[in-house]
Amino acid sequence: MSDVASRAITRAPEIEFWFDFGSNYSYLSVMRIEALAAARGLRIGWRPFLLGPVFRDLGFDNSPFVLQKEKGAYVWKDMERQCRKYGIPLKRPSTFPRTALLAMRVALLGAEREWIAAYCRQIMQLNFAHDRDIGSMEVVSEALEELGLPARQIITEAQSDANKLRLREQTSAAAARGIFGAPTFFVGDEMFWGNDRLDDALEYCESIAARG
Amino acid sequence: MSDVASRAITRAPEIEFWFDFGSNYSYLSVMRIEALAAARGLRIGWRPFLLGPVFRDLGFDNSPFVLQKEKGAYVWKDMERQCRKYGIPLKRPSTFPRTALLAMRVALLGAEREWIAAYCRQIMQLNFAHDRDIGSMEVVSEALEELGLPARQIITEAQSDANKLRLREQTSAAAARGIFGAPTFFVGDEMFWGNDRLDDALEYCESIAARG
Numbered sequence: 001m002s003d004v005a006s007r008a009i010t011r012a013p014e015i016e017f018w019f020d021f022g023s024n025y026s027y028l029s030v031m032r033i034e035a036l037a038a039a040r041g042l043r044i045g046w047r048p049f050l051l052g053p054v055f056r057d058l059g060f061d062n063s064p065f066v067l068q069k070e071k072g073a074y075v076w077k078d079m080e081r082q083c084r085k086y087g088i089p090l091k092r093p094s095t096f097p098r099t100a101l102l103a104m105r106v107a108l109l110g111a112e113r114e115w116i117a118a119y120c121r122q123i124m125q126l127n128f129a130h131d132r133d134i135g136s137m138e139v140v141s142e143a144l145e146e147l148g149l150p151a152r153q154i155i156t157e158a159q160s161d162a163n164k165l166r167l168r169e170q171t172s173a174a175a176a177r178g179i180f181g182a183p184t185f186f187v188g189d190e191m192f193w194g195n196d197r198l199d200d201a202l203e204y205c206e207s208i209a210a211r212g
Numbered sequence: 213m214s215d216v217a218s219r220a221i222t223r224a225p226e227i228e229f230w231f232d233f234g235s236n237y238s239y240l241s242v243m244r245i246e247a248l249a250a251a252r253g254l255r256i257g258w259r260p261f262l263l264g265p266v267f268r269d270l271g272f273d274n275s276p277f278v279l280q281k282e283k284g285a286y287v288w289k290d291m292e293r294q295c296r297k298y299g300i301p302l303k304r305p306s307t308f309p310r311t312a313l314l315a316m317r318v319a320l321l322g323a324e325r326e327w328i329a330a331y332c333r334q335i336m337q338l339n340f341a342h343d344r345d346i347g348s349m350e351v352v353s354e355a356l357e358e359l360g361l362p363a364r365q366i367i368t369e370a371q372s373d374a375n376k377l378r379l380r381e382q383t384s385a386a387a388a389r390g391i392f393g394a395p396t397f398f399v400g401d402e403m404f405w406g407n408d409r410l411d412d413a414l415e416y417c418e419s420i421a422a423r424g
Binding site: 058068070071073074077078081085178179180181190191192193196197200 | 412
């Protein structure tokens with residue numbers, strides 16, 4: 001057997017996780033996904049993308065949770081209950097949705113690095129449990145430093161033109177694949193929308209892997 | 213203890229179920245709710261309402277699943293998977309969403325009668341598993357007759373001015389309570405939106421009852 005064939009067979013199956021740090025239901029999935037995927041022996045493909053431009057392409061100039069006040073009122077009630085159910089802390093952000101361009105660029109840069117899951121949880125908790133402005137360089141630096149990472153160096157890399165362009169491209173790719181909200185999961189071409197479908201997506205990914 | 217007090221204590225706790233026969237996620241809940249509520253010893257308050265006027269009040273002239281084509285494409289994929297998961301038959305309706313005014317009026321009339329759950333399942337399956345026009349008198353009659361009910365008499369009652377007015381009032385009540393989609397569940401003032409929250413709503417209802 002060639003090395004390539006052997007790698008193809010032994011590599012764990014992947015669930016793609018498309019998310020934005022401003023999205024409240026992405027928060028739930030960021031907090032849950034690493035442990036759930038590990039329990040099933042699945043890899044996570046971290047896919048940060050900008051939900052704002054995707055919404056704008058669909059004709060919305062803000063989150064549906066802001067544009068529809070009835071739904072918006074409900075969503076925070078739902079978030080309280082969901083967070084209680086999962087044991088996840090919640091403090092409703094004073095600004096919603098928060099844009100967090102630098103934090104997103106760092107996530108893209110770190111997508112294949114070992115700190116990605118911890119970094120995403122850190123940023124998400126700063127937004128949704130501590131009401132900090134994750135759009136600021138100060139808060140992104142703090143998040144990286146908390147993890148013992150070289151914040152300055154990572155931020156410089158994240159702000160390179162090449163990395164900025166990649167985030168725009170990843171956002172276009174999200175729209176091209178039919179993504180209309182976050183979180184969204186893909187297992188191959190099978191799309192699952194929303195934290196409510198994370199378990200189904202993981203189960204499907206595992207079942208595909210078992211069929212080999 | 214007075215009779216009134218005794219009834220108040222012994223009456224099973226209620227989950228209110230707000231639904232529209234045109235709504236695909238209401239289909240899932242209609243098919244599931246009776247058995248799930250019975251298993252927990254809960255009563256169901258059947259609350260048919262017209263989703264169309266509620267959407268129009270919110271500024272939408274059709275279902276979001278029609279207005280947003282990306283979401284619409286996803287929803288039928290999701291429905292296939294959800295129906296497979298729950299063991300519920302599905303054939304995508306050739307007309308969506310179907311308006312079913314007479315069928316809804318019959319549901320309102322029957323809300324407190326013993327045949328309501330079976331009738332709702334019958335109509336829903338005609339729409340979502342057999343692609344029949346549940347907006348027609350013929351199909352509503354057929355559904356009632358299948359259940360051994362006096363179709364003609366029920367339809368006459370359902371079309372009374374008083375019953376028509378009640379359905380308009382119930383629809384206004386839905387909007388007044390902050391309902392923006394279907395299915396929606398209420399346990400007291402606690403609102404739960406979507407078939408994905410049916411289990412949480414039932415669990416909450418049971419926990420409230422236990423605290424009594």
